[in-house]
Structures are given as structure tokens and as C-alpha cells.
Amino acid sequence: MSTGAALAIRGLTKRYGRLTAVRDLDLDVEVGEVFGFLGVNGAGKSTTIRILLDFVRPTAGRASILGHDCQRAGLAARAAVGYLPGELGFYEDMTGDAVLDVTARLSGADAVRGVYRRELADRLELSASDLGRRIRDYSTGMKRKLGIVQAFQADPPMLVLDEPTEGLDPLMQEAFYALLADVRRRGRTVFMSSHVLSEVERVCDRIAVIRKGTLVLLSTVDDLHRIAARRVRVIFDVSAPPPPALPEGCELVDSMPTEWRVRVRGPLGPLLARLAGLAVRDLEVHEVPFEEVLRPYYREDTT
Numbered sequence: 001m002s003t004g005a006a007l008a009i010r011g012l013t014k015r016y017g018r019l020t021a022v023r024d025l026d027l028d029v030e031v032g033e034v035f036g037f038l039g040v041n042g043a044g045k046s047t048t049i050r051i052l053l054d055f056v057r058p059t060a061g062r063a064s065i066l067g068h069d070c071q072r073a074g075l076a077a078r079a080a081v082g083y084l085p086g087e088l089g090f091y092e093d094m095t096g097d098a099v100l101d102v103t104a105r106l107s108g109a110d111a112v113r114g115v116y117r118r119e120l121a122d123r124l125e126l127s128a129s130d131l132g133r134r135i136r137d138y139s140t141g142m143k144r145k146l147g148i149v150q151a152f153q154a155d156p157p158m159l160v161l162d163e164p165t166e167g168l169d170p171l172m173q174e175a176f177y178a179l180l181a182d183v184r185r186r187g188r189t190v191f192m193s194s195h196v197l198s199e200v201e202r203v204c205d206r207i208a209v210i211r212k213g214t215l216v217l218l219s220t221v222d223d224l225h226r227i228a229a230r231r232v233r234v235i236f237d238v239s240a241p242p243p244p245a246l247p248e249g250c251e252l253v254d255s256m257p258t259e260w261r262v263r264v265r266g267p268l269g270p271l272l273a274r275l276a277g278l279a280v281r282d283l284e285v286h287e288v289p290f291e292e293v294l295r296p297y298y299r300e301d302t303t
Contacts, residue, residue, distance in 0.1 A: 011061035036204035082151035086162035096131035
């Protein structure tokens, strides 16, 4: 598969008997992009990630990472990836340092205990003492932080992250977002799955929503905000005038004695121009929460 994308997926399908977990998926993720891969549990996200890492083979279709076919050149594809699984399965009797040493060698990192690894641990508040302890003594949050360090430590060109902040407290979430910003500045590509939609809104350039194995949405975060309907409350000094014909993209939801409530899709400029000359005392604009914007794409009855 010849493409300039960091990740290219074409016609990807995976069936388990009569169940189709992924159905004819086409997707490109550009180099340097932070991409959110979303959907409810059982939508096909984990199956797709397992195919990318060659843990399972597709029924049909192909995928490549940085030009390496994920099945035909699986070793080369995986060598380009730092992977953080959603469910961490570290050996309980190993120390944190031992886990990082093993995963660094598997990824081909030149310096097993390099400067970057120490920086990552420091930023996530994993001390040398913490890394010397056995995994069985780690909290859930410590295991997640260790997982982040092992995924990032080789400074791979692409990161595949499954629920990266699950189990992290708010301060460590902020530390993780700062790490993401750093790798983005260095041109690394991030493909992440998350149920925390406020997180996706904050860090991702584009998102895809998959439902029952089928892609139902592919968009930039900015475009989703632009097309989302805002709620505008127009408050008048005196009695509200009779509602005029509103510009395209504007819908009068309610008219009360001293105010209008308008739903606006697109820019506010046309509505503001229509209000010019009226005795408007105040204007309240309420952005639609990102969760509400995405909710229709999660529902099974969406067509």
C-alpha cells in the first residue's frame, strides 16, 4: 500500500463467525496528527488496534503504518509504534525498571535507560524508588504512568494509545497532555482511543467515530464546533418585537415577552446583522457541549 499517511487503512474487515467486528473500514491518519478513534464499548475500536499491531489478522482489507504493511511487514510496522494498551498486563513480580528495560529492548531503543526515559518518569512523578518496586505494589495510577513511559521511551514516530489517562488523577492528566503537546511539536503521530470526550476535544486534530464496526463520522474537531448548533438568548430592553425572518442557519426556538431563544448553526454574524437597530439589552451565547455534538453518532438509531 503506497501512501504518504502515517496510518492507512483500506477496506479493513474482521469477522468472527457471524459477527462482523470491523466492516470495510477506510481511514488515513496524517503524519504529525493527533487522531481520536472513538466509539462505545464493542464498536470495533480494540479489534482495529489489534489488527494494526498484528495481534489478529483481518478477514479482508489492509492497513499500513508509515508505509509498512501491518501483516506482511508486521515487525517493521510495530517497530515504528509505541503502544499503550487499555488493559495493562505487566508481570507482577517484575520491577518498574525491569519492565521498562524489557520493552525498550523489544522496541530497539539505543539507550535502555536514556535521558528521555528519566525525563518521562520525572514528569509523571515516578521516582527511582517507585521504579525499583515490584509491580504488585503499584496502584492503578502508577501502572498507567509506567505504561505511558514504556510507550513513549523509545521516542517512536507513532504512538497508539488506548484510554491513556484512565486511572490518572487530574494533575497527572495535565502532565500527560503536556507530553502529547511535546511529541506533536516534534512531528510524531498519535492514534488514540478514549471515552473522555473532553480530553479528545482538547488534544485531537481529527476524530473518527466507529459504530458496530462501521465508520459513521470523520471530521476535524474545529469543523464539529463550527457545524454544532449554538443556543443564543436575545434579551430586549422592553417587549420583544415580533420575530423577523431569521437568516439561514438560524431557527427561532422560543419567543417570550422580553426575549428570543434562537438555535444557530454556523457563524453568528448574520444573526447579529439582523438584530442591528433593535433594542437588544443582552446576548447570551451557549456553546453545545462536545459530548452533545457527538451523541447522535454514538446512537444506534442514527442514519
